[in-house]
Amino acid sequence: MAEPGTTTQDALPKGFRSAEQGWPELRRIPHPPYRIPLLGDLLGASRRTPVQDSLKYAEQLGPIFRRKVFGREFVFVGGAGLAADMADETRFAKHVGLGIANLRPVVGDALFTAYNHEPNWQLAHDVLAPGFSREAMAAYHPMMLDVAERLTGHWDRELTAGRAVDVPGDMTKLTLETIARTGFGHDFGSFERARPHPFVTAMVGTLTYAQRLNTVPHPALLRDATRRNEADIAHLHDTVGELVQARRSGGGGDGDLLDRMLDTAHPETGERLSAENVRRQVITFLVAGHETTSGALSFALHYLSLDPRIAARARDEVDRVWGDTAVPGYDQVARLRYVRKVLDEALRLWPTAPAFAREAREDTVLGGEHPMRRGAWALVLISMLHRDREVWGPDAERFDPDRFDAAAVRARAPHTFKPFGTGARACIGRQFALHEATLVLGLLLRRYELRPDPAYRLRVTERLTLMPEGLRLYLDRRHPAPTASRVPVPDEVPSDSGCPVHRAGD
Numbered sequence: 001m002a003e004p005g006t007t008t009q010d011a012l013p014k015g016f017r018s019a020e021q022g023w024p025e026l027r028r029i030p031h032p033p034y035r036i037p038l039l040g041d042l043l044g045a046s047r048r049t050p051v052q053d054s055l056k057y058a059e060q061l062g063p064i065f066r067r068k069v070f071g072r073e074f075v076f077v078g079g080a081g082l083a084a085d086m087a088d089e090t091r092f093a094k095h096v097g098l099g100i101a102n103l104r105p106v107v108g109d110a111l112f113t114a115y116n117h118e119p120n121w122q123l124a125h126d127v128l129a130p131g132f133s134r135e136a137m138a139a140y141h142p143m144m145l146d147v148a149e150r151l152t153g154h155w156d157r158e159l160t161a162g163r164a165v166d167v168p169g170d171m172t173k174l175t176l177e178t179i180a181r182t183g184f185g186h187d188f189g190s191f192e193r194a195r196p197h198p199f200v201t202a203m204v205g206t207l208t209y210a211q212r213l214n215t216v217p218h219p220a221l222l223r224d225a226t227r228r229n230e231a232d233i234a235h236l237h238d239t240v241g242e243l244v245q246a247r248r249s250g251g252g253g254d255g256d257l258l259d260r261m262l263d264t265a266h267p268e269t270g271e272r273l274s275a276e277n278v279r280r281q282v283i284t285f286l287v288a289g290h291e292t293t294s295g296a297l298s299f300a301l302h303y304l305s306l307d308p309r310i311a312a313r314a315r316d317e318v319d320r321v322w323g324d325t326a327v328p329g330y331d332q333v334a335r336l337r338y339v340r341k342v343l344d345e346a347l348r349l350w351p352t353a354p355a356f357a358r359e360a361r362e363d364t365v366l367g368g369e370h371p372m373r374r375g376a377w378a379l380v381l382i383s384m385l386h387r388d389r390e391v392w393g394p395d396a397e398r399f400d401p402d403r404f405d406a407a408a409v410r411a412r413a414p415h416t417f418k419p420f421g422t423g424a425r426a427c428i429g430r431q432f433a434l435h436e437a438t439l440v441l442g443l444l445l446r447r448y449e450l451r452p453d454p455a456y457r458l459r460v461t462e463r464l465t466l467m468p469e470g471l472r473l474y475l476d477r478r479h480p481a482p483t484a485s486r487v488p489v490p491d492e493v494p495s496d497s498g499c500p501v502h503r504a505g506d
């Protein structure tokens, strides 16, 4: 079942506009050699790694190129100049296309998948944005610490047993539990289970299916997978329906996101989110709020394990800033500047949400060179933008957190680092993700030395998001790190009620 009243088929977006219709000078944009009639540019491409294939094409074809798959043609942009032009909100807006549009049967007009004209986007944005203010974040901090303690408890046991830890698996448990707990007061018990929670399995199923839809000529070819997908969607909605019901009958929580969704009226119009929209938002936050952060933490740990010099510098900072504070307070996390640079650099090389799409609001000319009709769109490949040698230098492939020194950041052109997207539709959870990930990296660096498996070579798996596949690390315990279950009183937190999305720059 998709959502009530729809099926996967009819809930799929109509009019997946092929580029021929929107780009009058399309022929001037290069495409891969050896185009096959009907199939298009499939030679040498794998349906499992569309992003990494596109990176290879970008190497050969330059800052803008096109690919044709089963008769539909798409334009990809990755050069810094063109990507910056597409960030101009007066001429371009988010386009709900390709992978994201395939999630419409799952979450409809929730924040991530809403079309720009759908009224529920502005309503939900205005109601939910204060849930990501500094005050809200400071209130989530103790819960984030509690979940992180479950991770270190698990890692301590693995270490004692002499086993390597499953980094992406454990980071996914951590980030899922964190968003479930802080957003919805829910506990999936991920660390206590031998197998992933069925909700997680269903969620991964729908993401994988959404990606596969892009790689077949017609959804009818995925009949069995479509049936499984519909069961997965039903499971997601049932689980969330129960969660919402429990909250309603329990008389409210502690002011988390779910309370906000259920109780808050729009400050100007007095409107509230409908029951159906609340379900869609909860699923969206559970999905968007954990996969990407889990990948970011995993890539950061991978690079930290490979470079003891960088790890030592980050660890020194944690020791210096946190000293022997048993439990770091909210403001002590933002002061881990180098750890944050490690995270930024991991997100530069592997932006875990690897692309976003932009469409022309009116007829325009991209980069002064490529005419686009109103509604024409392109996919901005963040992973390609983040490796543009004109911005990042000839060693753009090298992991180097110093690229995020304040002076280096100031010297770069705007819109060159975009892991959280751009404009009004940029990531609402950016501060949440950065706080959570910096806190967890700090806690892990303070507690463990990380040893890589010498045989491991980075393999990146794609299911709309990016994740290092099969990454395992060996741990050594450092001097006994202080443990305490006392919840700290956050340091003084200045009041800030502005929209956290619009405030965020590059």
Ligand code: HEM
Residues within 6 Å of the ligand: 094, 100, 111, 112, 113, 125, 179, 284, 285, 288, 289, 290, 292, 293, 296, 351, 352, 353, 355, 356, 357, 418, 419, 420, 421, 422, 424, 425, 426, 427, 428, 429, 430, 432, 433
């Ligand atoms: C490292 C972690 C994260 C990354 C890399 C990331 C990346 C992104 C990107 C690139 C977009 C824009 C997509 C587009 O333009 O189509 C986005 C939107 C969004 N993200 Fe995140 N995200 C992260 C964490 C989070 C977290 C923790 C949450 C929630 C707690 C979240 C919730 C959302 C939502 C709801 C949107 C849609 C916003 C809108 O259109 O109004 N994300 N994210």
